[in-house]
Amino acid sequence: MMDHIQRFMFDDTNVRGEVATLADTFGEVVARHDYPAGIRRQLGELLAAAALLTTTIKLDGVLSLEVRGKGAATLLMAESNPGNEEHAQSLRAVARFDENADIASDISLADLMGEGHIVMTLDPRDGQRYQGIVALDSDTLAGCLEHYFSQSEQLPTRLWLAAGEHAAGGLLLQTLPxxxxxxxxxxxxxxxxxxxxxxxxELLSLAPTELLYRLYHEEQIRVFDPAPLSFGCTCSRERFAAALLSMGETELRETLETRQAIDTQCHFCNTSYHFSAADIEHLIENPGAPSPTVH
Known part of the structure; x- marks a missing residue:
């Protein structure tokens, strides 16, 4: 079953909804990191939520969800880039946690993160960046996000999220404003x-159309064409080169006095980027030009 998101509406009502299924996408995220089962489950729910909210908000830009806390995990983050006629909506995710902590497979979000909050960032291609913050005042991610929409968007919104060993999924219902x-x-x-x-x-194993039939076979609903979802990381050698340049020439040269090269790694996909001393010199002398070597 290909990863995708399915929009639907109830005829002659102001209620709309979406169903997201992520198997390959979720698999790509967890295959790159050695996450405990409890982390995988919460990260899978965050991925499903990011997919659902990107479509709900109709954002032409990047949406990120960050759960920050002071517990066994200090960060869960999922990021979504919108799709178009040529490319699927792409998602990526990462977690930071205490590798020595004993994290139960069925741990709640509140117990995993401790005191903390959720930050939703909307970064449109054209327009102003927006951030909304909501406290971790529920045991579940779905509960926290429902509270956010109630307080910030004033739109009745309900979410059901799930993640297992090999898949993640979610269902969203919302009233039209x-x-x-x-x-x-x-x-x-x-x-x-x-x-x-x-x-x-059911969220993890059923095709969206089958799930909708089970739930709403006595209702009149309109189902739209599904939109594909996929794993996709936006890291690149050019982006890491720009980050190195932001350190400034003095700091870069001081770093090279003690090291022959600078190795960096994307936290999301674990791709490594190697910059030799010659690469760094090239960046300093030609800040607008691409790095001469690719590894």
């Missing part, structure tokens, strides 16, 4: 009550 077209005032209560019957293994 300022919509007067609804001919069914009970649609929101009815659709959320039915969604509350969904099981984690």
């Amino acid at each position: 300022d919509d007067q077209s609804s001919k069914d005032p009970d649609a929101w209560n009815r659709s959320t009550k039915l969604a509350e019957t969904v099981k984690s293994d």
